[in-house]
Amino acid sequence: MAQVWDVVVIGGGHNGLVNAAYLARAGRKVLVLERRHVLGGAAVSEQIFPGFTFSVFSYVVSLLRPEIIRELELPRHGLHILPLESTLTPLPNGDYLAAWGDPDLTRRELYRHSPRDAEASVEFSRLMYHMARAVKPILGMIPPDPTSLSPAEVKGLFALGGHLRSLGAEHFHALYKLMTMSSADYLDEWFEFGPLKATKSASGIIGTFLGPRSPGSAYVLLHHYMGEIDGAYRAWGFCKGGNGSVSGAIASAARSFGATLRTNAPVRQVLVRNGRATGVVLESGEEIEARVVVSGLDARRTYLDLVESKELPPELLEQVRRFRFRGSSGKVNLALSELPDFTCLPGVGAHHRGAISISPSVEYLERAYDEAKYGEFSRRPYMDIVFPSMIDPGMAPPGQHVASVFVQYAPYHVNGGWTDAKREAFGDAVIDTLSEYAPNLKTAILHRQVLTPADIESTLGLSEGNIFQGELALHQLFFLRPAARWASYRTPIRGYYQCGSSSHPGGGVMGAAGRLAALRILAET
Amino acid sequence: MLKTTPFHARTAPLVLGLTWRRWAGYAVASVYDWLHDREYAAIRNAAALIDVSPLYKYRISGRDAARLLDRVVTRNIGRLAPGRVTYTPWCDSRGKVIDDGTVSCLAEGEYRLTCADPLLRWLHQNAFRMDVQIEDVSEALGALALQGPLSRAVLEEVVESPLGPLGYFHITRNRIAGVDVEISRTGYTGDLGFELWVPAANALGVWDALTTAGSRYGLTPAGIWALDIARIEAGLLMADVDYTSAHRAVAESQMSTPYELSLDHAVALEKPAFNGREALAAEQASGPAWRFTGIEVDWVSFEALFTARGLSPSLPTVAWRTSVPIYRNGRQVGYASSGCWSPLLKKYIALAHVRAPHFAPDTPVEIEVTVDHERQRAGAWVRRLPFFDPPRKRA
């Protein structure tokens, strides 16, 4: 007789794995079904070229929840986070702006460009610390439904209200501004040095189809600051072996609790009988029975692809159809015979062990966005570059290197659609732009892999290639993620849950959605 | 003036923040870079180069060399074959630990003893009527610890004859950059690693060869701050930090026996006679009053102490070396002597002396922490040492 699982998790992304690990830890019999040959989703490491290992998609760890590291004992399962200390912004005039690991050095560097900004940045960091602290409890909270009068929801709302009141007026107002302003406008209130504003505002545009002057981008900035409050925990950095090792550690924890993880097992459909999920059918036709089915996929796949529309209320279908994806990012992975030699800081140095940000001015970023608005990839894009082999030498053969280049903007809806030629043209634009700052780059490239939003979608199933399973825009967050009334990991189908980044608190290698969904499932089933 | 080590000409320009410290009368780097995070990471992730030249080193040779050592240390040196190294404490006649270190058997009847404190007088006192030469080679020999998962790969690039398997706690002779060196598979990090014993006069050539080859493997010079975290994770105690030498202690309560330091494996009671044997045999029969053990702070309770005051948990960035009370059921049952946040394990850990019967692994205890200038107690557990013990250490 076929086995009936307590839980089947669709998708072995890191959130699906976290979800499975927590459920298995609580004694449930759990099966994870991953479509690809590797686990991890957007957090995978693969040897694309022999000897060179890449964090193919996501490449840094900044938001992974400390409670998950602790509760799943991830270090014991191989998680090793290494420091990534600096950010260098090379400038077209041959100078640079750097933020180093040491606060005094960073201040002195900033002083060189603007004594006023050097002072303001200390105050700004303090405020962002408070803001991140204010938002942090929300990350660990199942969103209450503000329109519901059920005692549990009201209690949740009170807790939230109490928390916001405890911020005090000053911080509450700052939070309100962050929630509503553009990152560039917000930063204009603080700083004068262009490259500083540009580099800081860049984190407000990552993964969204917004420019630094688009309202709402300031919140994304905060989202990226969140990792910093766990500063003491030092969960920020580069994972040894790449981000696939984050997934690897979670998978190992899940297995140690008894979960079964299957790869090459694409799910076609969730089986529903009388409004209740009863299992799944694989593409192969194999049927698997389960008491609970959890989807780690994005909202579009979870609601529109995996279940028949007749099982869902039309308002929900409508909301999900309007849930915004609009992928805007690409990725270029390079195997290098030598490190890029930056004209602004010649030779191999500490800057190669940190991030390189191509964000010389807010206008530069806004122009890059303009091109995308009209359906073209940016000729001169924003880039965030790291050299993982400088941090973990095991990523490349001795003396050689890998570079991970995160690029924006590459719109999913590009004019004429993404073709092989367009992909290569996009790759060329990235290399040409970077070569302006590091002229030896072209001759150093041994291999390159270019990923467009279309590639991200076809490889990972992330709709429109959105890296966060849906934009982190204010109207798509918290009790609206992914849809009003359905932000608490439940779906209208009994026994069918969601646990991916399309649900609260959103994207990033954070694990929070997987964990919160598991807590909800454990409480209800 | 503090003395400088044979590698000083190379290390000095690397110390960016003038962060020097004293070690046995020498100036050594606490940290080279601005922060020690990367130096620590190199120990666990790539390879680190640590100048450990200030160790005291004695060359002991002659017909009675083994006899002398067997009288002094608690391990069985008669059984130590040429090419082998052993870790051992040594005691006074009451079985109280004076110091701890390594003994290398370089050849038949030829040994090297390393220690934290000077020992020449004690060695001479113990060598009465023995046919033995004791030579203080502390200054003649520079010492480098090359530690980390890629340390073997770096070393293999620079040795003139093949390194061979060189097992855990083995020692061999080789040449690097034309210089005769001894290489032991030892270290103070609990990781895969080697220590290189280099004639002081030719030390710089060896440093250069290692750093040049090492640049392809992420080799990073590391200071004492990084080393301190690694050795706490490895559960390795430090003389004059985790225990007081019987030669320095003022009161008996300050002293410890090898059993109290959980060094049972290093006490060879089967040897007919050695300093402290009788006292130790008696103690072994009755069981020690103290044990040296690991402590893991319960993060949830630690964080709650800070949250209650509107703060985020604050952790020491550098390992601490102070005495911190350990409680159980409201009564003090011991004290921690070193502690740190383990960046690898993501745990707040400490090394502690705990009284019988509270030292059983996983016993719940409490540790004192200062939060917002107030003494508080966070939950903690007694843990078995070491905290970190990768298979590569012995492989």
Ligand SMILES: Cc1cc2nc3c(=O)[nH]c(=O)nc-3n(C[C@H](O)[C@H](O)[C@H](O)COP(=O)(O)OP(=O)(O)OC[C@H]3O[C@@H](n4cnc5c(N)ncnc54)[C@H](O)[C@@H]3O)c2cc1C
């Ligand atoms: C290029 C890129 C760069 C990024 N950089 C960073 C970064 O540096 N730091 C950071 O924190 N975040 C980064 N992100 C975001 C982050 O990686 C994602 O938000 C996160 O990994 C999503 O995890 P998830 O588990 O929610 O979903 P996913 O990783 O999308 O997991 C979904 C899984 O489901 C599988 N699947 C799909 N369809 C099916 C099916 N029908 N049956 C079975 N399985 C299926 C997929 O193969 C995938 O494994 C980046 C993302 C991208 C794409």
